[in-house]
Amino acid sequence: xxxxxRDLLGSPKLASKDRERLxxxxxxxxxxxxxxxxxxxxxxxxxxxxxxQGFDSxxxxxxxxxxxxxxxxxxxxxxxxxxxxxxxxxxxGNDASTRYVDPDTGSQMENYHYISHRRLSHxxxxxxxxxxxxxxxxxxxxxxxxxxxxxxxxxxYPTPTGTLLDQGLSVWYNDNANGPxxxxxxxxxxxxxxxSGFLKQGLYITASGGREIxxxxxxxxxxxxxxVRTAAGEMLEDFGDPSMxxxxxxxxxx
Numbered sequence: 001x002x003x004x005x006r007d008l009l010g011s012p013k014l015a016s017k018d019r020e021r022l023x024x025x026x027x028x029x030x031x032x033x034x035x036x037x038x039x040x041x042x043x044x045x046x047x048x049x050x051x052x053q054g055f056d057s058x059x060x061x062x063x064x065x066x067x068x069x070x071x072x073x074x075x076x077x078x079x080x081x082x083x084x085x086x087x088x089x090x091x092x093g094n095d096a097s098t099r100y101v102d103p104d105t106g107s108q109m110e111n112y113h114y115i116s117h118r119r120l121s122h123x124x125x126x127x128x129x130x131x132x133x134x135x136x137x138x139x140x141x142x143x144x145x146x147x148x149x150x151x152x153x154x155x156x157y158p159t160p161t162g163t164l165l166d167q168g169l170s171v172w173y174n175d176n177a178n179g180p181x182x183x184x185x186x187x188x189x190x191x192x193x194x195x196s197g198f199l200k201q202g203l204y205i206t207a208s209g210g211r212e213i214x215x216x217x218x219x220x221x222x223x224x225x226x227x228v229r230t231a232a233g234e235m236l237e238d239f240g241d242p243s244m245x246x247x248x249x250x251x252x253x254x
Contacts, residue, residue, distance in 0.1 A: 005022060005025070005026060008022065009022055009023070009026075038076065038079070038080030038081075038082070039076075047069065048069050048073070058097045058098050058099060058111075059098075059099065059101075059108070060098055060099055060100030060101050060108070060112075060139075060142070061100075061101050063090065063091070063098055063100075064090070064100075064142060064143075064146050067088065067090050067146055068146060068149050070088055071088065071146075071149060071150045071153060072153060074086040074088065074150075075150065075153040075154055075157070075164070078154075078164060078168070079157045079164060084226075085226075090143070090146075091112065094112075094113045094116075094122075094176070094182070095111070095112040095113055096111055096112070096113035096114075096122060097111055098111060098112050099111050099112070100112060100138070100139045100142060102135070102138060103138060103141075103142070104138070109135050109138075109139075110129060110135070112139060113179070114126070114129060115129060115132050115135050115136050115139065115179075116136060116176060116178075116179030117179040117180050118132040118133070118179060118180075119132075123180070124180050143172070144172075147170070147172045147190065147192070150170060151165055151170060151192050151193075154168065154170065154193070161196070162196075165192065165193050166193060166194060166196070167193070167195070167196050168193050168195060168226070169191060169192070169193045169194075169195040169199065169222065169225055169226055170191070170192045170193050171189060171190070171191055171192075171222065172189070172190040172192075173187055173188065173189045173190065174187065174188075175187070184215070187215075189218065191222075191252070194254065195225035195226055197254055198224070198225040198253065198254060199221075199225050199252055199253060199254060200251075200252060200253065200254050201254075205251050205252060207249045207251050207252070208251065214249065215240070215244075216239065216240025216241055216244045216245075216246075217240075217245070217246075217247055217248055217249045218249055218252075219239050219240055220235075220236045220237050220238075220239050220240065220246070220247065220248050221248045221249045221252050221253065223236040223239055224236045224237075224248060235248060
């Protein structure tokens with residue numbers, strides 16, 4: 001009947017009130033379709049329920065496996081219109097307890113916080129961990145694969161103007177620029193998705209202005225990319241510490 005209804009909607013003989021009724025009918029059908037399809041399959045739901053005991057795990061493999069399951073749910077929620085944004089924190093704060101697995105040896109490494117400090121301590125007093133920079137790189141690669149899992153899921157949902165990946169924006173970052181100092185300066189961000197063409201793609205960009213002032217500008221750029229505007233309807237430029245310079249990062253904008 002869908003084709004017949006659309007033909008009827010295109011008829012010049014149809015009264016405006018009848019057109020509104022048919023539009024409402026088609027919209028109701030679409031809402032019902034979404035409600036029926038926007039749920040986890042039974043087998044996927046059972047997998048998620050079966051992982052409940054591992055949600056607080058300190059085993060890196062279990063942590064990332066659970067993260068992927070949460071990302072699956074997050075993408076489904078966005079695709080079905082239940083939410084427009086999702087944030088997922090992997091690890092608690094400095095992640096001082098999680099031990100990720102060395103993919104080359106299959107054994108667990110020292111906890112993430114020790115490796116980030118390059119020493120067997122939560123400060124600078126412990127013994128130096130041999131090849132800590134390479135161990136950290138191995139952890140970063142596992143997180144990169146987890147982020148890629150998210151992007152693959154987003155890319156699998158088409159929309160009339162591109163995939164969810166194309167239409168939105170996904171951000172991956174670590175809140176520590178370095179281990180010992182727990183610095184928030186010069187933190188690298190990975191932005192995937194152009195937000196419907198707002199952002200440049202496929203580039204490594206060092207933003208101008210210095211590492212002291214760019215964080216709030218980056219957040220304003222991200223907010224503007226996904227449609228957040230000021231009360232005056234302008235691009236978002238006043239988010240963040242009021243003592244920091246306002247504005248956007250034009251280097252990121254297409």
